[in-house]
Amino acid sequence: MQFRVLGSVEIVDDLGHVHTPNGRTASLLAALLVQPDVPVDRQDLVRALWPAGSPASAAANLRQYAARCRQLLNACADGIGYRLRSAPAGYRLHVRRDELDLTLFEDRAEQGRQAATRGDLAQARDHLEAALGLWRGRLGQGATLGTEIEHRALYWDELRLGAHHLLAQTRLGLGEYQQAIAELRPLLSAHPFREEFAGMLMLALYRSYRKGEALRIYSQTRRRFVESLGLEPTRDLQQLQQGILAENLPLDDRGFAWLRQPSTDPA
Numbered sequence: 001m002q003f004r005v006l007g008s009v010e011i012v013d014d015l016g017h018v019h020t021p022n023g024r025t026a027s028l029l030a031a032l033l034v035q036p037d038v039p040v041d042r043q044d045l046v047r048a049l050w051p052a053g054s055p056a057s058a059a060a061n062l063r064q065y066a067a068r069c070r071q072l073l074n075a076c077a078d079g080i081g082y083r084l085r086s087a088p089a090g091y092r093l094h095v096r097r098d099e100l101d102l103t104l105f106e107d108r109a110e111q112g113r114q115a116a117t118r119g120d121l122a123q124a125r126d127h128l129e130a131a132l133g134l135w136r137g138r139l140g141q142g143a144t145l146g147t148e149i150e151h152r153a154l155y156w157d158e159l160r161l162g163a164h165h166l167l168a169q170t171r172l173g174l175g176e177y178q179q180a181i182a183e184l185r186p187l188l189s190a191h192p193f194r195e196e197f198a199g200m201l202m203l204a205l206y207r208s209y210r211k212g213e214a215l216r217i218y219s220q221t222r223r224r225f226v227e228s229l230g231l232e233p234t235r236d237l238q239q240l241q242q243g244i245l246a247e248n249l250p251l252d253d254r255g256f257a258w259l260r261q262p263s264t265d266p267a
Helices: 023-033 042-049 058-076 101-117 121-132 147-174 177-190 195-207 211-229 235-246
Strands: 002-004 010-012 084-086 090-093
Touching: 002 101, 010 058, 023 042, 023 058, 023 090, 042 058, 042 090, 042 147, 058 084, 101 121, 101 147, 121 147, 147 177, 147 195, 177 195, 195 211, 195 235, 211 235
Parallel strands: none
Antiparallel strands: 002 010, 084 090
């Protein structure tokens, strides 16, 4: 049994069939899965299901959606509806860490960080690829989420970006420049003010004998900063540009802040 919330909310049964809830049933499952195996207060669930304001019948409706969740669980495997239990103040969904993509991502990203810290870059890469491969979209995509869960989604998005950062570091360390370029381009496009993505992309291009493209990335990044923020890029990025121009970058470039210490912590 697998529970998925890194993207649309899904349950995959032991035969590989995907069960997809909809509407507020999906919202309830998302609210429970972001806090797995702990009691979630009814009022928190009501706010998650009706972020614009709850109806007078919210408590009764919540019980109805909980019943639908149990039916869905039983459709996945007969008799497992018991996993969704009433708690004194709300509901609790029993899910093991190895059954939920959210906690699997967290564990694999941490394994990648530990491997990078001890210098095993190949193993770090494998763990990070597995962790990032669990993401199918934004957390709870397609479900109505309350403000608290939206904040949790932002938190997990930052952890995902941290894992991408560390994966790019490991690829540079392993000499996997083409893979790094392919992954960093869309990341920089989606997060144009993350200088670490610009810097690592410049370095990967330079080491792929694509000096002109590396310098173009710097020019685009600098223009974006100056026009949008009235700021120059950091000294690290300026020094990287100067090193590429002079073609005198050292073999070990860990003097740059975004290459110093592997981390999956939010930036």
